[in-house]
Structures are given as structure tokens and as C-alpha cells.
Amino acid sequence: MKSIIIYFTLALFTFSSNYAYCQEEPKKSKEEILESKREEIIKEEKEKLRIKVEKLNKLLEEGEVTPGQAEALKKEAAELHAKNIENRIAIMENEYEFDERNENETGYIAFGDDGKVVTVRVNNVRNKKYDKRTSSDLVIAAGFNNALEEGQSLNDSDFKIGGSRFFELGWAWKTRVFKNSNWLRLKYGFSFQFDGLKPTDNRYFVQDGDETFLTDFEYDLDKSKFRMDKLVAPIHFEFGPSSKTESENYLRYSTKGKFKIGLGGYAGFNIGERQKLKYKVDGDKQKDKLKGGYNTNDFVYGLSGYLGWGWATVYAKYDLNPIFDDPNVELHNVSLGLRFDVD
Numbered sequence: 001m002k003s004i005i006i007y008f009t010l011a012l013f014t015f016s017s018n019y020a021y022c023q024e025e026p027k028k029s030k031e032e033i034l035e036s037k038r039e040e041i042i043k044e045e046k047e048k049l050r051i052k053v054e055k056l057n058k059l060l061e062e063g064e065v066t067p068g069q070a071e072a073l074k075k076e077a078a079e080l081h082a083k084n085i086e087n088r089i090a091i092m093e094n095e096y097e098f099d100e101r102n103e104n105e106t107g108y109i110a111f112g113d114d115g116k117v118v119t120v121r122v123n124n125v126r127n128k129k130y131d132k133r134t135s136s137d138l139v140i141a142a143g144f145n146n147a148l149e150e151g152q153s154l155n156d157s158d159f160k161i162g163g164s165r166f167f168e169l170g171w172a173w174k175t176r177v178f179k180n181s182n183w184l185r186l187k188y189g190f191s192f193q194f195d196g197l198k199p200t201d202n203r204y205f206v207q208d209g210d211e212t213f214l215t216d217f218e219y220d221l222d223k224s225k226f227r228m229d230k231l232v233a234p235i236h237f238e239f240g241p242s243s244k245t246e247s248e249n250y251l252r253y254s255t256k257g258k259f260k261i262g263l264g265g266y267a268g269f270n271i272g273e274r275q276k277l278k279y280k281v282d283g284d285k286q287k288d289k290l291k292g293g294y295n296t297n298d299f300v301y302g303l304s305g306y307l308g309w310g311w312a313t314v315y316a317k318y319d320l321n322p323i324f325d326d327p328n329v330e331l332h333n334v335s336l337g338l339r340f341d342v343d
Contacts, residue, residue, distance in 0.1 A: 236262035
């Protein structure tokens with residue numbers, strides 16, 4: 001199982017690097033930007049003209065104006081908005097040229113005082129575009145959980161496939177790696193992971209000195225669940241295309257609705273273990289909540305990754321550390337589910 005996950009991770013890394021780089025949206029040229037703004041101006045003025053014509057047609061139907069008056073007013077409105085288009089485009093182009101020409105201008109001012117000439121260096125003062133390279137969001141993940149030995153499959157696992165689940169709740173920051181490109185992001189933060197295991201065949205975990213093992217329970221169990229609570233610091237390299245929004249005052253990249261892949265891992269601490277048992281004795285319901293060390297590893301670390309579109313992705317994680325210390329059986333926790341990045 002461990003080998004499969006490692007090979008899968010390497011394949012994802014190769015694919016994501018090529019795909020994300022090719023999918024990065026190219027920066028628009030000057031002429032493309034100007035043409036887009038021209039089309040926007042024309043669209044706005046045509047819409048204003050359309051509204052005026054509709055109002056004149058309504059007045060004509062109601063007899064408020066004569067056909068001749070309506071035609072003259074329509075012609076006057078068409079000429080006005082045609083002139084508006086011409087003037088607005090000229091103003092827009094001039095402003096664009098002015099901003100581009102003076103963006104990094106450095107000049108000098110000379111003035112006289114009592115016959116002396118003083119030269120003062122003046123740097124062009126211009127509002128820089130606000131570029132937010134780092135953002136943050138809530139992370140929620142949930143799905144199926146299990147624990148396997150090396151070479152073991154889910155078919156012969158000691159834990160129920162459907163009943164064993166995990167839940168993760170955390171906060172993550174995302175930082176654009178390159179200044180002028182958003183195809184690669186670094187995502188990092190902290191998370192609480194709750195990994196649950198439900199043993200098969202009416203069994204539960206027992207600690208005997210340094211050993212922790214599964215054994216049969218004396219009564220019929222309605223529920224047997226072992227849970228590990230962890231505090232970890234995940235870090236992922238996130239690949240994928242993005243859209244770019246640029247205005248006079250700010251610059252933004254957005255991955256909303258875009259394909260993305262995250263590859264990385266996590267490290268942290270096991271902060272608690274507990275076991276819950278539910279059963280009946282002579283018809284009376286019993287509930288035991290058992291807390292203890294169970295010889296679990298205090299330090300946890302592993303590989304994780306996610307793949308999908310938008311804010312919901314398929315998510316997998318694998319603990320490289322065994323759940324229990326030596327001399328116990330080397331079990332590794334593995335999870336598969338959905339991850340939601342609420343950004």
C-alpha cells in the first residue's frame with residue numbers, strides 16, 4: 001500500500017508540473033488590453049442607446065410623439081452616443097499612454113533663489129498596484145480511514161472499511177511562489193486530525209505493558225471505536241491554472257473553479273487516544289470510554305495530496321510513522337475522502 005501511494009504521488013507530481021505550466025494564462029498584450037476596453041465602452045454606449053430607443057418607441061405607441069419627432073430624436077441619440085464612443089475611447093487611450101509613460105519616471109526640478117540654482121531630484125509618485133500574494137482559508141476534510149501493515153490490502157484489514165472514518169479541521173495560508181505567475185503556490189498551516197478505527201469481529205484494543213493488540217470482547221459489541229487525535233502542520237505545493245484580474249489599483253489571481261493538484265505532507269504530534277465501547281449486559285446498555293497511551297507514537301508525519309476542481313477536491317493521506325511503538329505490529333494509518341478549502 002505504501003509503495004502504491006508513493007508511485008501515485010510521483011506520477012501526480014510529473015503530470016501536475018507539465019499541466020499547470022501549460023495552463024497558466026498568458027499575460028495580455030497592450031493592444032489586447034486596449035481592444036478589450038474599447039469593446040467595453042462600445043457595449044456600454046450601445047446599451048444606453050438601446051434603452052433610449054425603446055423609450056421613444058413606447059412614447060410613439062402612446063401617441064406622445066409623432067413619427068417624425070421620434071425619428072429625429074433617435075437620430076440625435078445615435079449621434080450623441082457615437083460621439084461618446086469616440087471621445088471615451090480617446091480619453092481611455094490617452095490615460096493608458098500617460099500611465100504607461102509615467103509609471104517609473106524620475107525627473108529633476110531646478111529653481112533659483114538669490115541667484116543660486118538648486119537641482120532637486122523628484123521621483124514620480126504613483127500608487128502601486130496592490131498585489132496580494134498570500135491569502136488564507138478554512139480547511140475541512142472527511143472520509144474513510146483504515147490502518148494497514150506492509151503488503152496488506154483493505155480486503156484483509158483488521159478494521160471495518162465503511163465504519164472507520166477520519167475528520168480534519170484546520171486553517172491554511174496560500175502564497176504565490178513566483179512574482180509574475182500563479183501556476184505554483186505554497187499552501188501551509190495547521191490542522192487537527194481525528195482518525196477513527198473500528199475493529200472487525202467483536203474486538204477491541206488492549207494494552208499490556210509495551211504491547212498493544214486486538215482481542216475478543218467478552219460481550220457482544222454494538223460499537224467498538226479507537227480514535228487518535230493529532231495536531232499537525234501540513235505543507236503542500238499546489239499546481240494549477242488561474243485567472244488574472246488587473247485594474248488601476250490592484251492585481252489578483254484566482255483559482256476559483258480551476259483544476260488544481262496539491263502534493264506534500266505533514267508533521268506534528270499525537271495529542272490523545274481514546275476508545276469507545278458500547279454493549280449490553282443482561283439487557284442493560286453499557287458505554288465505556290477508555291483513555292490511555294496505548295503505546296502510540298507521539299510524533300506523526302506522512303504524505304498527503306489532493307486533486308480536483310474549485311473548492312472541493314479528492315484528498316488522501318498516509319502516515320509514514322507506525323501507529324504503535326516497537327515491539328508492536330507496524331500499522332500505518334491511511335485515509336481517503338474529500339477536502340474543502342473554503343477560500
